[in-house]
Amino acid sequence: MHSKNGLDYTRDPLASPNTPYLFLDGVEFLHNYRSLGLNLDGTAATANDFVRNCRFDSDPLAMKAPYQASGTTYWYTQQHVAVSGDFRAASFINNDLRHAMLGINLIDVASTPPHMRVEASRFSDLYLAAVTSGHQVAVSVPGSFEVRGSQFTFPTAAALPATPQVSQTLAANQSTLHANETVGVGAQAVPATITGCTFEQPDPSPYATFAYASYRPRQVGLASEYLVQALDNTFLNLAVGIAQVLPGGQQTEVRGNFFGACEKGYALLSGAGNSYASCNTFARGVPASTRGGVSYGIYNESASTVTLSNPSPTPGNSTSPLLKNLFDDAGSGSTGFYALYNANTGASLDYLTFKDYSAQISSLVNAPQVQLTAANATPNYQGTQGMQCAPSGPNGLQRTANGNSQPTVVQPAMAQNAPNPARGFTTITYQLPKAPQRAELVVRHALDGRIVEKKLLVHNTVQLLLDVRAYQSGTYFYTLVVDGRPVATHRLVVE
Structure with missing residues (x-):
């Protein structure tokens, strides 16, 4: 129009x-x-x-x-x-x-x-x-x-x-x-x-x-x-x-x-x-x-x-x-x-x-x-209702149950993209340790495993907006790779 x-x-x-x-x-x-x-x-x-x-x-x-x-x-x-x-x-x-x-x-x-x-x-x-x-x-x-x-x-x-x-x-x-x-x-x-x-x-x-x-x-x-x-x-x-x-x-x-x-x-x-x-x-x-x-x-x-x-x-x-x-x-x-x-x-x-x-x-x-x-010198509260930051996300002062006053080490993880199927753009949410040597997202064709693209990731970001406008319609797999180790893989469908 x-x-x-x-x-x-x-x-x-x-x-x-x-x-x-x-x-x-x-x-x-x-x-x-x-x-x-x-x-x-x-x-x-x-x-x-x-x-x-x-x-x-x-x-x-x-x-x-x-x-x-x-x-x-x-x-x-x-x-x-x-x-x-x-x-x-x-x-x-x-x-x-x-x-x-x-x-x-x-x-x-x-x-x-x-x-x-x-x-x-x-x-x-x-x-x-x-x-x-x-x-x-x-x-x-x-x-x-x-x-x-x-x-x-x-x-x-x-x-x-x-x-x-x-x-x-x-x-x-x-x-x-x-x-x-x-x-x-x-x-x-x-x-x-x-x-x-x-x-x-x-x-x-x-x-x-x-x-x-x-x-x-x-x-x-x-x-x-x-x-x-x-x-x-x-x-x-x-x-x-x-x-x-x-x-x-x-x-x-x-x-x-x-x-x-x-x-x-x-x-x-x-x-x-x-x-x-x-x-x-x-x-x-x-x-x-x-x-x-x-x-x-x-x-x-x-x-x-x-x-x-x-x-x-x-x-x-x-x-x-x-x-x-x-x-x-x-x-x-x-x-x-x-x-x-x-x-x-x-x-x-x-x-x-x-x-x-x-x-x-x-x-x-x-x-x-x-x-x-x-207040509360002892951070031994894990599992107590209302006390712990949401375990599903990396943000906030994550505390441990063993008396350690330092934030909990964040484990690398990645969620399913949304929307899926995708048309134009899709969002991928992930979390990384504070200082990985290298983290990247690798996208491959589902049929032959051929790499479509790689995206470098940084630890202080939790979402990636993936542009799939140039992708052909079909099925793909994307993998979170941290320091050379595959951590999680999900299926992506492009309309």
Whole structure:
């Protein structure tokens, strides 16, 4: 398609709930001002409706005659998908959204808040936001936004595109978007749950220091005022992994995430709410000799009086409120890394963790603004409910049951790719020991065992987005090989 509006869908209020009125599979939306409008403020979508395996793109260099891009002022899709009303029961899965000002725009209409669920989709080169939401209307039931298993790849260019669309889009979304900034998920006004996603700047080569805004527009993985949960996500090479406003009386859970080589991993911007941030890994990712400046794990801004604690400790278990985040300074010390930094000089930031680990990270906090509270000198708790970081993932302060205060050695492992069968891209989740000599993914044809490609893997990444667009349809096997030893093999089907 190539038009001002590719497709506008409005569900008939009299439609049968068992009839799939919206049936989009493998459709390409190319070079539209707005690709797909989902207007459901009158009647909600059902489980029989779906948008899957679709491609949304407006790369001006790929336009055909007589519309080829020329000069330096290009025009892009303004928003690929605009959602009003309730789309959460429907499927939005395995879609590919590229080259636009906005990927998905959640819109308030009348008194109906937006609802949407996204799975196994890919967002890349969305210049202002991959997902954004406007002001929440005054209704008794708030909207919702959920993303699972999706990939957010940030633009690699040194500047936003030279197009008047940038200023126009910013002017129309002043409450949610900011100048010279790119956001993965901007859930400013809609309660959001983000699980198993990757937010990544794939090319960190320009970064000589951690002052990332000197090299590119500020890139933020997740910016939210209504974050319900952020679970098991990966944030790599970003100015900020999660930037959160947390008003008083609100709670959020940030757990099991990996923040690698971010200038600020988890930034608490303002508010007086409670954040249950535990079992996360905050890693500087690179030595000071490779990248200068300071990286921060948890950063409490000057306007924030947020509390870091477990809001629901196990009754009778005095150690269950402990926070089990792992901080890795890559050998730089506090000259290159702060585990906990409190910029609010008027209030201290309290942090409760294990006694031995509190001593270990005491040099990586800006005392006296951060008060490390120590408890439970003996880390013999394995198997105790609520005490151990999730055994299925490598993130957080993994403790042992034998009194050893060091994190548990992570065993190499790899999960089945998703989606499978795959069309275009598929995500492979894996975990590696902290310092393997060499780790790679080897893909082979199922019929003859011929190697299709090899991908080098790094220990501070937990997901690989595999591009299978050039693969022929058929069956393949992929193997995780660590230090020359095959660890796990899974079957991949390409449609």
